[in-house]
Amino acid sequence: MRKLLLQGLLKAPLTEKGPDDAAVEALARELDAAARARLGRSLSIREVDAGSCNGCELEIHALGNAFYDLDRFGIRFVASPRHADVLLVTGPVAKNMAEALKRTYDATPGPKWVVAAGDCAINGGVFAGSYAVTDGAAAIIPVDLKIPGCPPTPVDLLTGLLALLKAGKG
């Protein structure tokens, strides 16, 4: 273990530069002006899987690895909606999850924002039209930002979340 820790000290960090600014700007403009005024220099996110295939969760997990290191941007995932500024919703919203999603939203103190991550959360994705889904998060709770992809890559997710953060600073 000592050797591993020592290597960590001696080697250059793996963490990479954040996503390029043009893409961030483009996303930031989509956001509501009210969000810009209210949000501070940090984001607490509660992730809610509302029926995803778990692909989105894998990439959201990857945000925490040494290459992306989400924490450096002041963004962190929290265990309870009570501690959250943002709900990060994945999945087409299975009808069996609709009430749990609504309750999680209601349990999140305002001001709060909802990010629909992945094609499913935006419009149902490949699951659109099924008897068992609502074709996206917007059918259940108001959505402020959409991050497309199937699944969105960690860079896509990071770009979207940074946009939310930048908008908050403005």
Add this chain to the structure above:
Amino acid sequence: MVNLSDLFARNGTLCRPWPRVSVNEAEWTGLCTELAAGRLTLSALFGDRIQGDLGAVHMALLEEATGRLALASLPCPTGAFPSVARHHPPAARLERTIRDLFGLTPVGAPDLRPWLDHARWGVRAPLGAATPDAGAGEAYPVLPVEGEGLHQIPVGPVHAGIIEPGHFRFSAYGETVVRLEERLGYVHKGMESLMAGRAPEEAARIAGRHSGDATVAYALAFCRAVEAARGVAVPERAHALRGLMAELERLANHLGDIGAICNDAAFAIMLAHCGVLRERVLRASARAFGHRLMMDRVVPGGVAQDITAEAIAGMKALVAEVRRAFPALVRLYDETASLQDRTVSTGFTKPDYVRQFGAGGFVGRASGRGFDARRALPYPPYDRLPFEVPVRSDGDVNARVWVRIREVEESLGLIIRLLDTLPKGDITVPVPAGGGEGVALVESFRGDVFAFVALESDGRVRRAHLRDPSWFQWPLLETAIEGNIVADFPLCNKSFNCSYSGVDL
């Protein structure tokens, strides 16, 4: 009395490569007693509608000793069938699912509570009579637990971590878990209804999203069943590239799991280092096949994208890097007493249960069941490749970690071997439209995925069913946590890493 040889001796419908035979109720029940006696393993049990509105149930049976598989089908003109779970408990949730989706009743079943149907869809028996319903939801009676000093802890469906939703009801005596009851179905998306009526190419995209972490294995199982139904021979290069993708998927998931299990024992440095290796695998996969998880890269007739010489070099560098970094992490795992204290003897899964449930993957192989579809019912490219199937008998969290460690090493070897022996030629062949039935069994990182596909004469999917390995692992998690402390549940759960989406359909 009927057994598998009787099924093989009959002239079944044209189902390839294994037969599907119609049986009567007495024969159906006879097969159930074969399951109960342990002479056969239940591989799948699912509903269908044949010849218009006639309900039917299909049971896939595996004879492990001979590596043979056959399907028995029972038409249900009265809307009922003799319960399998009455004789063989592993069938219980599968039967409850058949009842929820098709409205067919298992007569004599020990548990008739709904499973996937939470009364939210606005329709009952969506794949059967499809009767309208208010969709207002209904209370779900959990099993009673009685005794002085017992308390219940409800957890979920929204959990504290970034994981899939499900409800766990713990009954605890102090810190000790007396009973865990799972309630799943929260991520039911109606995938089987979405696949029906589509062209195989479109249905493959939904098949590959049953469980995103096993997308390659799922797409492969579906495509192999379609190709079997149409009698299509896939080019050798496609077989090799499919194997390459499947092993990359196994590698990425095992590396992620090993790190995450240790993290659930509060040993974060393993997560950090394994997370780096996992990310390197995903990046090499993206460079080679254009998608980090390799979604939609396995298609009916072959693969969607060929590998370049540059990507092959990248893949070899990846294997070298993992081989360089991984042994130190394995030593760290093995030599850290505080970590071993958490994983050794925790979450013991009985070998008897693993055999009875036919549990595959690291859950089965850590408790003495050495079944691996790549070895037991070999399919290309594994029929020409040497590899070891690691098996242990200690059955605890530690054993499930070690099976993964050994499988990482095997996958690295397979990747190099596949790259060195990559056949030249096409990567896809056309699949001519037409009818037929096909079956496939493919080893995902988590265990064997079973696929049944029936095609209409115009080539569209009539019925597709994909059975996740977790159907036979989730119930064992309930047994593994018994007598452990509540705080060890995340550790046990992660060591199983069952799929929610895969079983919720």
